[in-house]
Amino acid sequence: MKPGVSPDTFPPRSHEAKRVSVVDAAASVFCREGYAGANIDLIAAEAGVSRQTVYNHHGDKEKLFVAVVRDLTERCNAGIFATIASFPDQPTNLEADLVAFAVRMNRNCICNRDGRFLRKLIQAEGERCPELFAEWREQGPGRTWSALAARFARLAFAGHLSIGDPDVAARQFFALVNAELQITFMLGGVPTEEEVLRSATNGVRTFLGAFARRKSPAGKQAALAHA
Amino acid sequence: MKPGVSPDTFPPRSHEAKRVSVVDAAASVFCREGYAGANIDLIAAEAGVSRQTVYNHHGDKEKLFVAVVRDLTERCNAGIFATIASFPDQPTNLEADLVAFAVRMNRNCICNRDGRFLRKLIQAEGERCPELFAEWREQGPGRTWSALAARFARLAFAGHLSIGDPDVAARQFFALVNAELQITFMLGGVPTEEEVLRSATNGVRTFLGAFARRKSPAGKQAALAHA
DNA sequence: GACGAATTGGACAAGCCTGTCTAAATTTGT
DNA sequence: ACAAATTTAGACAGGCTTGTCCAATTCGTC
Incomplete structure (x- = not known):
């Protein structure tokens, strides 16, 4: 069964979809808090992934910023x-x-x-x-x-x-x-x-x-x- | 110094001048690094005063930012x-x-x-x-x-x-x-x-x-x- | 159903920063 | 010159953040 119909939680996403989620969340947080004030944990939470996934996809904060x-x-x-x-x-x-x-x-x-x-x-x-x-x-x-x-x-x-x-x-x-x-x-x-x-x-x-x-x-x- | 005796010359010149130096340096650093990225030590150094003097004059980072x-x-x-x-x-x-x-x-x-x-x-x-x-x-x-x-x-x-x-x-x-x-x-x-x-x-x-x-x-x- | 890859959550060290404290040195007003 | 106020350098605790590691779990695919 596909558990993707709940509007509150994140539906299952592919590898690439998660990468996009992270970049989108990072854009939002970088804008709101500034580069120095942006918190990777917050980006991960806002993207609906774990912090480790952020690092797996983008390496480090600077690279993530460039990607954004x-x-x-x-x-x-x-x-x-x-x-x-x-x-x-x-x-x-x-x-x-x-x-x-x-x-x-x-x-x-x-x-x-x-x-x-x-x-x-x-x-x-x-x-x-x-x-x-x-x-x-x-x-x-x-x-x-x-x-x-x-x-x-x-x-x-x-x-x-x-x-x-x-x-x-x-x-x-x-x-x-x-x-x-x-x-x-x-x-x-x-x-x-x-x-x-x-x-x-x-x-x-x-x-x-x-x-x-x-x-x-x-x-x-x-x-x-x-x- | 007796408070109230000489109402014309309340602030020693250097005291006020240092306050201005701190605000100017803080403006520069806040702009360059962003609020979160601004470092009080750097502001103090750029103003040519000690970190303690910054806190003496402006209380904390947020108050300093408002003053700026x-x-x-x-x-x-x-x-x-x-x-x-x-x-x-x-x-x-x-x-x-x-x-x-x-x-x-x-x-x-x-x-x-x-x-x-x-x-x-x-x-x-x-x-x-x-x-x-x-x-x-x-x-x-x-x-x-x-x-x-x-x-x-x-x-x-x-x-x-x-x-x-x-x-x-x-x-x-x-x-x-x-x-x-x-x-x-x-x-x-x-x-x-x-x-x-x-x-x-x-x-x-x-x-x-x-x-x-x-x-x-x-x-x-x-x-x-x-x- | 099974297997490999991806993901998760949490622990962890290292570093940085804020804000406080102290004792010594310096400046200021008289 | 003297006394009070100010400034300084440095140490310090507490908190937060980055980036890594790892075992357990879940996911995609055959």
Whole structure:
């Protein structure tokens, strides 16, 4: 019989599943307590395994930490690129499409578990492990920013935007869209769906105020008689 | 020493100076190593005092940490308000004045020692001490943001900007102006003067692209009589 | 059902850190 | 110069954590 239906206890897991459990629990504890304050016993308990299993899988605390950061980086990158794939290359309603994209990016990459944890680990331990986080910087921002800039450049090329430097525009887009969430992020909190939507709406509006083409390139925006 | 006889010179200079040394060293070590990883012996050595002196002045590690955060908050707030006082209320060249203001704010409040340390402590330990950082939130952002919003509202009232919500505009201004420094901030680094200037210039340009009055795009706005 | 591999729980040593204590040296105010 | 307060170095106990070892148990697979 399979005793895996009890919701309170851990169902039986494979070798690999336990490895993942340990990394997940370690991410949570490292974030909550900091590297020095993280306790292997607590990680083991939170993962539902014995302490010995943690050592069997990952060697020691430092190696476990590295595994956590690599894991989070990989998963976050996957989420970011998946979301970038949904960038509105051919928008029907530019403002609404960009807001929706910004909200997706927030929900799937920035505010979700992996995104919050990775950001906090980078902030807290970045200086302690220069080479590890230099690697993250190449793998993460180094690629995602240029991918995003390419999308904005395409929007501009198609006549939807009037952009000088696409890299600058991409960074400013995210700065604007998250402008009202900074303090929540700083304190490690999770913004509500309403806050995310409001910040994104305000941000996109300002972004388009600066970068939207004012001469009605495609014809649909001609309805908006501005000044 | 007779207590109460000389109310003007209560604390011997060296005594108070040592207290400050300890707080400064503690800020540095708490930031570098995290709260749990911070070692009182190291703090004492870095402050140039004995460990016992640390305990004499501040009681225990937790109290020392609280003293550090309060100290940094106070000093940062002073710097922020001093810089806000230099906000260009009557700009001669709006873009240049706003860029200069943004650069001042960065140099004096965000990138300096106190600003970097306070930000890192908030990010790293904010969740561990909710009441302490709730207090910071009231004392710091709660006041500085509304003061800044008031300055932008005045600029709008004077006809230099076309703003919907001044609070939103203030937050977006700083988001834009620091847009290109985010990763450096995240890793605890200090941007160069050139990076700060470039980010501020790009940010202000976009900000004005969204909020500058559109009536006279290329002319000198200072020529208009202020009503 | 049986066998090998993985897992568990607990004991264990070694090291580190906090916070206290003491006696000696130093500084401060008068 | 004197007396009180402060500072210092070092020792010290108590607690906690890491990483290892091991015997007993459970799991996966044939």
